[in-house]
Amino acid sequence: MRFKRSQEFVSEFLGTLVLILFGLGVVAMVTLFPSTPVIPAEVIKGGYTNIVLGWGLAVMMGVYVAGTVSGAHLNPAVTIALAATGRFPWAKSGYYILAQLLGAFAGAAIVFAVYYAKWIQIDPTLEHTAGVFSTFPAVPGFWPGFIDQVVGTALLMGLILAIGDKNNAPPGANLGPFMVGLVVVAIGISFGGMHGYAINPARDFGPRLFSVIAGFKNNGFIGSNVWIVPIIAPIIGALIGAVIYDSLIGRALSRAQARQVYRQEMEQIHQ
Template sequence: MVGRLRAKGLLGELAAEFAGTLILILIGVGVVAQVVAGGIGNHDSIAWAWGLGVILGVYVAGRISGAHLNPAVTVALAAFGGFSWRKVLPYSLAQTLGAFVAALLVRWNYTEVLGKLDPGHTIKTQGVFSTLPGNGALPVHLWGGFRDQVIGTAILLFLILAVTDLRNNSPLANMAPVVVGLIVVAIGMAWGTDAGYAINPARDFGPRLASFFTGYGTAFRDQYGDLYFWVPIVAPLIGGLIGAGLYKVLIGRFLPGPTEPDAVIEENEQRVRESQPA
C-alpha cells in the first residue's frame, strides 16, 4: 500500500511539473513569437512575460511538486537541497515534455505569421523557440554562449535558494512565486544579450525539438553552423550547481538552523502528504 501511494505521489508530482512547465513555455515562447513574428512588443515585453510565465507556472505546480520547472533547479536541489536523486530524471523528462507540448501549441497557433515572415523556417525565426549565441545577430559564438549560461544560471539558483530558504528573510509562501518570477525578469533584462538567457535545459531543448519536428531543419545548430543545442543543456546544469554551492558556502552555512517547532511541523506535514492518495 505504501509503495502504491508513493507511486501515485510521484505521478502527481510529474503531472504538476509537466503542467507548470507547459504554462511557463506557453507564455514565454508565445511572447517571443508575438514580438518576432507579429511585431507586437519588444525586449521588455519578453522579459516581463517570461517572469510572469514563471510566476503562473509555480502557482500551478508549487503545492504538489515544488514547481522546479527546470532541470537545473532539480539537479541543484538534489545536490544541495535534499531533493531525492531518484526523482531527478523523471522530473527533468516531465519538464521537457511540458515544454515540448507547449512549443508545439505556439508553433501551431503562429503558423500563418511565422510562415509569412520566414517561409523557409530558417534561423531568422528559430530564436522564437530556442536560444542562439548573440541572439543570432551579435558577434557571440558557442563558447561565449556557454560562459553566459553558466553565469546566468548560477545567479538564478543562488537567488532561488536565497528567497526559498526558510532560515533566511524569505517571502511568505504565497509570495515566493512572485519573487522568483522577478528574479527571471531581472536576469532577462541584465543577461539576455549573449545567449538569450535560456537558463533552463527544458525550456530550450523541448521547444528546439518541437521546432525541428515542424520544419526548422537547422534547429540544432547556431547561425555559424556549429552544433549548439547542447550548450543550453550542459551549461545551465553546471551553472545551477555553482550557484547553489556558492549560496551554501557564502550564506547558508552562516544561517541559524531551523527551530524545533518548525521541524516538527514540517515532519508532520510530510507524513500527512505521504498518507494521502495523489
Template sequence: MSEEIPALRRGPHGLKRVGGTWGEILAEFLGTFILILFGDGAVAMAVAGLPGSGRTATSTTFFVGAGDWLLIVFGWAFAVMFAVYVAGGISGAHINPAVTLAFAVRRQFPWNKVGPYIGAQVAGAFVGAAVIFAVYNSALNATDAAEHTPRGSGKALVTFSAFATFPAPYFHGSWVGPLVDQIVGTALLLLLIVAVIDKRNLAPAGNMGPLVTGLVVGAIGLSFGANAGYAINPARDFGPRFFAWIAGWGDVALPGSIPGAFSWYFWIPIIGPIIGGVIGVFVYDYFIGDVLAARRAQAEGPPAGRAGEGAAEGGLDEGS
C-alpha cells in the same frame, strides 16, 4: 478565493496513484507546458505576431528599441510566475532540470525522482512548443516569407527564435562566451531561488514566492538576456528546439548551426545551466546558508545537561 472541488478521478485507486510521484510528474509537465506557452508565446508575439499583424512599421520591423526586449523579459517573468503558482503546491515547481539536479546534489531531493522530473519537464516544453506552433504558424510563415528565409533553408533564425535560443553575433561563433553566460545566469537563478525559499532568511511571506521567482527570471533577462537568449533551463531550450527540428527548421534547430555564425550550439543551453545551477546552490550555502545555520545553533544553545568542554572547565574553576 478558494473552494473544495470534487475529484475527476473516481475511486480510491486512481486518486492514490496521483498522490505520489506520478502526481508530481503531472505537475512538472503542466508547469513547464505553461512556462513555454507564455514564454515562447511572448517571443513569437515580438518576432512574428506583431510585425505580421500590421502593428509595426513594416512586416519585418521588430527589436527597434528596448521596449521590444521588455516584452520578452516580462513575458518570461510572467511565465515562470504562473507556472510556479500552478505546480508549486504539488512538485515544488522545479520546471527546470538545472533546479532538479542542483536540489538533488545539495537539497536532499531524491535522486530516484530526478529522471522522471526531467522527462516531464522536457515533455511539457515540447508539447508547449507544439501549441505555440499551432497558434502562430501563419505568422511564422509570413515572417519567413518577408525575411526571404524559407523554413527549411537553415537560415530561418528569426522564426526559430520563437522556440529556442542562439548566441549573439559578437561572440563570432565561439562557444566560450555563451557557455560562461549560461553558467553565470543559471548560478544566479539557483542562488536566488534558494534564497527565496529559505525560511531562515527573508523568505517572501504568504504565497508571494512565485511572484518573486518570476521577478528573478526577469532580472536575469534584463541583465544578461541579449548574450544568448537566457535559456537558463535545459528543458525550456531543448524541448522546443527538438520540436522546431521536427517542424522543419533543420540545422538551425539541431544541431544548432548556421554557416558563418555558430555551430553545434544545442549543447550549451544544456550543459551551462546544469553547471551553473550546482554552483549557485553551493555559493548560497557557503556564504549565506551556513551562516544562518550557525546563528540558529548559537541561538538554541547546547542540549540540556550537556555543557561544552569550556563550560565544564569554567565550572571547576569557580568551585575550586
C-alpha cells in the same frame, strides 16, 4: 507512492507547459507582429522589454501552477542542483526532468499551432524564425555564451535558495513565485544578450527539438553545436549557485538558527 509520483510528474509537466506557453508566446508576438512593416531576413530583435517581462511572468505562472504539488522545479538544472545539495532525492530526478522536457516540447507545439496562420505568412519556408523556440549566441564561439549561461543560472539558483530559505526572511507563500519571476526579469535585463538567457535546459532543448521536427531551418541543432551550451552551462551554473549559497549564506543562517533555538530551550529549562 506511485500515485504521488504521477501527481508530481503531471505537476512538473503542466507547470513547464504554462511557462513555455507564455514565454514562447511573447517571443512569437514580437517576431510575428513587429512594429515595422518590413520584415528583415533574420529573427526580429525588437520588443526586448516585452520578452523579458513575458518570461518573468511565464516563470511566475508556472511556479503558481506546480508549486504545491511538485515544488515547481520546471528546470532540470534546478532539479539536479537540489539533488546534489541534498534537498531533493536523486530517485525522483529522472521523472521530474522527463516531465519538464515533455512539457516544454508540448508548449512549443501549442504556440506554433496557435500562430501557424501568421507564421506561414511571415516565414513560409521556416528559414528565419527558429529563434522563437530556442536561444542563439550573439557572439560566435562556445565560451562567450557558456560563461553567460553559467553566471545567469548561478544567480537564478542562488536567489531561488535565498527566497525559499526559511531562515532568511522568506516572502509569504503566495509571494514566492512572484519573487522568482522578478529574478528571471532581472537576469534577462542584465544578462540576456549573450545567449538569450535560457538558464534552463528544458526550456531550450524541448522547443528546439520541436523546431527540428517541425522543419525549421537554422535551428542550431542539425549541423551545429549551439544546442549544447543551454544544456551544459545551466547545470554547471546551478550547481555553482547552490554551493556558493550554502557555503556563504545558508549554513551560517542554519547555525545561527540552531544557536537561537538552543538559547530558547536553555531559557525555558531555567525558568
